[in-house]
Structure formats: C-alpha cells, structure tokens
Amino acid sequence: MKFVSAIIKPFKLDEVREALSNIGVQGITVTEVKGFGRQKGHTELYRGAEYVVDFLPKVKLEVAIKDELLDQVVDAIEKSAATGKIGDGKVFVFNLEQVYRIRTGETGIEAL
C-alpha cells in the first residue's frame, strides 16, 4: 500500500478530486497549508510599509491506495494540477505499513 501526499494550487483542488474519483480513489483528506518552494513569496505594500510574504497558501491532499493504483494516481494528480507555471506543487509517495477501519476493525487493503 502507498500513501500519497500532494501539495497543489488551491484552485486546482476540484479538478484533482475529480480525476482521482475517476480512477477509483475512494477517500481523500484535504488540508489548507502554507509554504514555499522555488516559487518563493510575494511582497505586500501597506501605506508604503513593505512586507515580504514568504508562505503562500496551498492545499495538501492525502490519499491511501493499493500499490497497483500508484502510477495512475500520480499521473492523474500531475495532469489535473498542472498549469505549467511555477508553483504547481509536488507529489510525495510513502510506503504505507498498515491501515485500520475504526468502525469494523478491518485491516490492510480491505480497510482502504
């Protein structure tokens, strides 16, 4: 099993969600986050006082999937979240040791 965590542009969230649903991903967790990578921040100006805003708003989404789905998931995210401009985000992939469904006590792939 794999755990995929992706940082994307906030306005791309709906497209990514749809692309993932289409390939059979059944659950997604979304968090509003702030951060920076190569895009860096921007400056804001209030009555002449300049503030550098380092951390830009992004959305982090997390999905747990079976191994066979990994390539499709990464591909779906890459395609749906891309604008071609700097700041599109990143996808991180982890090995997932175990999953438990709290309600039924199912484990492993059954619990995904």
Add this chain to the structure above:
Amino acid sequence: MKKILSILALVTTLGFGLMGNTFAEDAAAPAATAAPAAAMPEAAAPAAAATPAATDAAPAVAAAPAPVPNKGDTAWMIVATVLVLMMCVPGLGLFYGGMVRQKNMLSVLMQTFMITCVLGVLWAVYGYSIAFTQGSTPFFGGLDRLFLAGMTPDSTAATYSKGVVIPEYIYMVFQLTFAVITPALIVGAFAERMKFSAMLLFMILWFTFSYLPIAHMVWYWTGPDAYTSAAAGDAANALAGFIFQKGALDFAGGTVVHINAGIAGLVGALVLGKRIGLGKESMAPHSVTLTMVGAALLWVGWFGFNVGSNLEANGAAGLVFANTLLATCAAASSWMFVEWFFKGKPSMLGAASGAVAGLVAITPACGFVGPMGSIVLGLLVSPLCFFFVTKVKSMLGYDDSLDVFGVHCVGGIFGALATGVLVNPALGGTGVYDYVANKVAPYDMVAQLTSQAWAVGTTLVWSGVVAYIAYKIVDILIGLRVSEEVEREGLDTSEHGERAYHM
C-alpha cells in the same frame, strides 16, 4: 477594583478642580454671560447679559418676536447628529480596527466606543458649557450651562443667518459628537501598545484642556444677530473666541478636530515610542475589508459632520454637500494614481486613506470654497499626505501606527491654509460674509492667510503642549504602555479578556 476606584477618584478631582478654577475666574470677572442665541442690544457693553431662555431680554431692540426654530432645520440637524455619531461608532472603530493586527482589534473598537461614551457624559456635565458659553477670557467658556443648567426645549442656539435659530438641545448633542470623535481620532497614533486605563485618563485630560478651549476659541461667537452696526459688531467680536477674533475660517473643524487630534497623536507616538518589532515583524492590516467599510461609514457620516455644521438646511448646505463629495472623490483618485505611479499598484488601503485625507482637507473649507476649488483641494491633499505616511514617517522614525498625524494633522493644516486661498470669490469661493454690512466683504489673501496661520499655529502649540503634559501625568500615575508580554500577546486577551475572532 481598588485601582479603578482610585482612577475614578482622580478623574473626579481633576474634573471638578478645573471647574472650580474656571468658576473662580468667572466670579471675579464682571458677570458677562451671553449664550450663542443672545440678541445683543445695540448700546450694550460687553457686560450685557442675555440668556437664550429669555429671548425678550433686549428692550433696546424694537420688540421683535423671538425667532422660532424651523422644523426643516431641526429635522436636518437631528439626522446630521446621528450621522456624526455613526462616524465614531462604528465608522472610526472599523477604519482603525481593520488596520491593526488581529490580536488588537477589540482594543481599538473598545477605545473608540468608550471614548464616545465617557466623554459624552462629560460633555453634558461641563464640556458644552466650557466650549459654548461666554467666559471671562477668549480661551475658555463659562459655567452657565454646567450640567446643562437652564437648557429647556425652548432654548435656542444661533446659526449663520440672522433671525434663524435651532433648538439648543440639538446644537448641544450635535457638538457632543464632535467632542467625542476628536479624541477618538488620536487612538490611531498609539494603537496596539497603550494601556486602556491610561488611554481613558489621557483622553479625559486632553478633552478638558485641549478640545474644549480650542473649540471655544475657534467656534464660540454670540451669533449673527448681534452684528447690527459696526460698533455692535466690534463689541460682539470682542466676546468671541480667541481664534474667531483673529478672523480664521474653520467651517466644520479642520483646526478644532483634525489638527488638534493629529498633533496630539504625534506627541503620543513620540512619548510612547515604537511598537515592539516595528520594521522586523509584519504589522500588516488584519482586514483591509473592514477598513474599507469603516472609511465608507466615515464618508457617509461626514455629510452630517460638514453639512450639519451649516446648522441650516438651505442652499449653503447644498454647496457644502457638493464640496464634501467632490473633494473626497478627487482625493481618493489622486492617492490611487500617486500610489500606482510610485509603488506600482493601486491599493484599497490607499484609496480609503485618500478618501479620508480628502474629507479632512475639505472640512474647514466646505462652506467657503466652490465645487472646483474643492476638487483642487482634494487632488492636492493626497500626494502631500502620501508623502508624509510613506516617506517622512520612516525618515523621522516615529511610530504613528495608523497615520493620525500624516493624514489628519497634515491634511488638516493643508485644508486650513487652502481655505484661506480658495475662499477667494475670484477662485469660485464664497468670500467672507460681513454680518454688519450684510454682504460679502472684499477679499484680502494676505490677511486671510495670516488669520488661518494663527488658527493652525495656536492649535498646534496648544494641543501639542497639553498633550505632552497629559501623557506625562498619566505616565507617572498609571504608566502609559502595557508590558512587553502583553504587547506580544495582544491587547484583546490581556486587557479586555476576549478575542475578536473565534476561527
């Protein structure tokens, strides 16, 4: 609790101590009392007494019936008063509140709200009397209206037209709204770092020793009805406030409100020092949206402020309305273009600041300049204020948190001086009305600018000195600044025990 009681005791002592002093002076002087509406008998010496309640106390004038307030004027003044109150709460509170950091939002709202309430009470107790009755000097009024003594629904106050009066109760509450918004303006200069208790005590001191005398000096006169001949005019002039006697024009409070508050703000910013982390941490406004809402409420309310200062619902009120609207549009536009040009982007905060700068500048001028004059005034004031808030402030290094000095004092000074020029009938102004000749007097630019400079200079020095002493007294008694820990935590939770937002 003990601390609060001792503060209250102090306030009471100070308040009544002042009254005692003024009262003593008054008793020593030849009992001269002439309230605004008094009809001045032609032969009367300055000592002649006439109270608004006894309007038939002028036997020298052929038994003219006492003027009765016009219902239209009265209705307009009631509305105008409510509009100015809306400028104070919530207008100014939101305008300032949006510009501070989230952790200090409530402290600003609370300060403007409570200044309005506490000083509103003091206005009725002694403020109105000291500002708007005849005193023994041209600097302070008397004590005739202490606790609003003798005021009845039939009492009247003079307007700018002979034989036209409005109910004195309405005049009193209209002036109340001015007396509370002026101190509330100062809050912006020391926002985010002053103790609430210190702020209250300072405001009471400053209101008593700066606002009241300046209002008296600029606005107190016996009303146009006294100007029946050159001699009577001179006699009436001698009873008016110090700056009024100098011939200064201030229609709705450029000196009394904006320069007065602005310089007290600058002194405050200097005495209190900078906020912790200024220049290192982000002090960006937490909600420019609320600042825009506040600025918009101020703008709407300002029609009560300026047009209400005309005291009558007539053609002159129409001119004041047009001027107030046009100057603001022009100033917001010019701020936007200047900012766009020099800083690259037109900002909402800049537009709101420009609108307020325009309103400030047109305040002394609104009844004296023509519509095109008001546009010129608006176009010029914004670049000047912009230069002060973006350049001069950082050059001199004072931390006027919300630019009370840069916008209100600088804009007020510019407006006061420009009034002296743009009042010129040749430039579309109304000219200065001569109540003795009952026509517009010949215009003399040097004389008028000198008068305006007297008003500006007197207010700057008087208010600056009073403010400095008041800050120092408060610093010794309770300390001006909150502790570093409180400042970092934010004034909302530590001073008021609540938070503006639960998100």
